[in-house]
Amino acid sequence: MFVKDFLWLLFKENLLINWVYRHMLGSSFPVLQQRVPACELSDKGSYKASKLKKPIFSVAGYTSGTTNQPMTVYRSVKSILLEEYMVKTFLALHRVPLKAKIAVLRGDMIKASTDNTPPFWRFAPFTGRVFFSSFHLSPENVPAYLQQLSKEKPDIIMAYPSSITFLAKQAKLLGWVPDWSFSGVFTSSETFTPENQQICREVFGKVFDHYGQAERVAALQQCAFGHYHVREDYSVVEFVDDEHGTKIVGTNVHNSAMPLRRYDTGDYIEGLNKLGNCPCGNHAPYVTRILGRDDDYLLLPDGRHIGRMDVAFKGIAGLLECQLVQADDKTLEVHFVLEPSHDPAQLEQDLAAALQQRVGDMLDLKFIQQRSIARTKAGKFRSVIRLNAGNSSVSN
Numbered sequence: 001m002f003v004k005d006f007l008w009l010l011f012k013e014n015l016l017i018n019w020v021y022r023h024m025l026g027s028s029f030p031v032l033q034q035r036v037p038a039c040e041l042s043d044k045g046s047y048k049a050s051k052l053k054k055p056i057f058s059v060a061g062y063t064s065g066t067t068n069q070p071m072t073v074y075r076s077v078k079s080i081l082l083e084e085y086m087v088k089t090f091l092a093l094h095r096v097p098l099k100a101k102i103a104v105l106r107g108d109m110i111k112a113s114t115d116n117t118p119p120f121w122r123f124a125p126f127t128g129r130v131f132f133s134s135f136h137l138s139p140e141n142v143p144a145y146l147q148q149l150s151k152e153k154p155d156i157i158m159a160y161p162s163s164i165t166f167l168a169k170q171a172k173l174l175g176w177v178p179d180w181s182f183s184g185v186f187t188s189s190e191t192f193t194p195e196n197q198q199i200c201r202e203v204f205g206k207v208f209d210h211y212g213q214a215e216r217v218a219a220l221q222q223c224a225f226g227h228y229h230v231r232e233d234y235s236v237v238e239f240v241d242d243e244h245g246t247k248i249v250g251t252n253v254h255n256s257a258m259p260l261r262r263y264d265t266g267d268y269i270e271g272l273n274k275l276g277n278c279p280c281g282n283h284a285p286y287v288t289r290i291l292g293r294d295d296d297y298l299l300l301p302d303g304r305h306i307g308r309m310d311v312a313f314k315g316i317a318g319l320l321e322c323q324l325v326q327a328d329d330k331t332l333e334v335h336f337v338l339e340p341s342h343d344p345a346q347l348e349q350d351l352a353a354a355l356q357q358r359v360g361d362m363l364d365l366k367f368i369q370q371r372s373i374a375r376t377k378a379g380k381f382r383s384v385i386r387l388n389a390g391n392s393s394v395s396n
Contacts, residue, residue, distance in 0.1 A: 002125060009126040012084060015099050021088035022098070029082055029233040029254065036238055036262070037251055043264040044071050058257035063214040073215055079255035083216065086234060090221050094208055096156055096183045103154035105132045105163045106189070107379020118144040130154065134163045134379040138372055139320070139340055142170040153180040161192035161209070162321075162381030168203040169320060173339070177203055184208055190380055194289060195314050197226070211290050217250030217263045220287065223280035227273075230284045237285075238262070239272055245291070246272060267291065299386060300362050301329050309384055312354040318342030321373045322351070326386045332363040335370050344369055 011017065044063070054060060058074040075083075091100070110122050110133035120133040120141060130152050132145060145167060149157075157164065164185055171177070184206030192209045200207045211220040211228055218237045220228040230237050236251040245268040252260050271288025278286055298306040313322050318339045325333040334351055338344055348367045355365060375381055 005124040005126045005129075008124075013127045013129075018088060018098050021085050022092045025081065025085050026089075026233075028078075029085060031232045032234075032236055032253060034232070034236055036236065039261050041240070041249060041262050041264045042260065043266070047071065047258075047260065047263075052258065055257045061214055071215075074255075074257040075216070076255050076257040079216060079252070079257065082234065082254045086212075086219055086221075086231060087210075090208070090210060091156070091186070093221075094184060094186075094206070094224075100155040100183070101128060101152070103130045103132060103149060103152060103157045105134055105157060105159040105167070107134045107160060107163075107375070109133070109135065109379075111136075116141070119148070120144060121148055134160060134375060137163060137166050139170060142167060143174065146171060146174070146176050150179065153178075154182075156183045157185045157204070159185055159187050160380060161187045161190045161196060162375075163379070164200055164204075164207075165196040166321060168200040171203045172199070178205070182206075186210065188212065191290065191383070194226070211267075213265055213267075215250075215252075215260055215263060215265070216255060217252045217260050218248050218265060220248075220290065223278060223282055223286075225278060225280050227278050227280070227286040227288060228269075228290060229276070229278070229282045229286040232284050239269065239274075239285075239287075240264075244268060246270075248290075297384060298324065298326055298332065298359060298363070299329070300359060302362070306359055309355075309358070312358055313351070316347070316350045316354060318347045319351070321381075323373045323382065324384045326363075326384070327366075328387070330362075330364055331366060332359070333366045333368055335368050335373060337370055337372060 052074070055074055055076075058076055059080060061073045061075055063071045063073065108122075108131045110120055110131060116136065118141070120136045122131045123129075124131065130148075132148075137145070164187060182205060185200060185204045186208050188210040197207050197209065206224075208222045209228070210222070212218070217235050219231040219234040221231060222228055235253055238249040239246050240249045248265045248267045248269060250260070250263050250265060252258075252263075268291040269287040269289065270291065272285070273287070274285045276283040276285050298309065300306060309324055313319055320337040320339050322337075323335040325335060327333055332355070334355070336347065336351065338347060351367070352365055373381065
């Protein structure tokens with residue numbers, strides 16, 4: 001932690017570096033001519049089969065493997081600079097101070113998961129960041145998190161959507177809101193539904209989501225009106241229709257270590273506006289919603305794919321978190337976390353009614369109450385897991 005944070009200060013998080021990223025690198029990443037390469041779509045399978053060896057002067061990264069297809073990716077120096085440029089200019093767009101105080105709630109392992117006593121945070125000695133654990137969030141522990149946030153008074157919180165949503169729900173129950181000047185919450189790495197975004201805005205005010213992937217072929221960032229605008233200085237992005245909807249296909253331009261052409265992200269969108277006539281003044285194309293990856297749906301016995309299951313839980317009283325685990329083609333486990341003082345039997349009835357509206361009686365529902373929903377090793381929340389699709393563990 002000590003050495004890593006010192007290197008972070010030198011190369012990523014100081015006044016000079018922040019200023020350079022915000023004001024000097026724009027000419028290195030101009031708006032791209034949207035020329036689609038003449039080739040078929042590619043995906044993880046095709047690039048894994050190519051067995052690409054690590055190029056010289058590149059850094060290895062890894063996809064999360066939530067669809068049972070983890071992949072090693074390689075990044076050139078220019079690609080690494082581009083990614084940081086995306087983050088810095090996104091923060092600048094939303095008026096975050098040049099040297100912001102940052103709280104982080106993004107899957108960092110602060111202490112053993114069995115240690116349920118504060119502190120659930122750790123201080124970075126050089127950058128001044130405060131890292132909070134995503135693995136100790138519970139109704140009992142949340143007051144300690146909120147008290148520490150009030151003490152630290154960060155300019156922004158960088159968080160996983162699932163973690164900040166849990167915190168916001170508990171904060172609402174406690175009547176807690178930030179009592180200092182706060183620039184907003186910045187999220188990425190998970191699907192962030194409009195319903196959960198609204199909950200977070202009711203507590204934290206401003207919430208801005210960034211969409212990207214480990215393969216780094218497309219970037220979309222939210223404006224103040226909640227629209228996800230394509231970053232046209234990042235890559236060439238297409239929106240391609242198939243039998244399931246409209247999906248994101250990207251071609252990277254600045255990563256010579258691993259060129260990806262017409263790469264199928266497996267992610268789908270709604271509300272495409274190619275004209276980009278947004279009130280925020282950004283004229284890049286935008287979408288209104290980004291749907292989950294291809295593991296975020298149920299597969300019914302008749303072959304139907306049922307996605308957007310998060311909508312089923314909207315407005316259900318007493319529900320903190322819910323995860324659907326499709327054990328086989330006939331059984332659906334409903335793992336839920338109950339708010340204190342609510343009746344679990346009533347909650348199960350409400351959940352059953354909401355789910356049956358969307359899947360009918362084709363799946364047998366099995367309700368399992370839990371104190372918390374297991375995260376992946378990276379601290380991410382998976383809303384739908386299909387065990388019969390090869391996803392045999394939530395720890396991928």
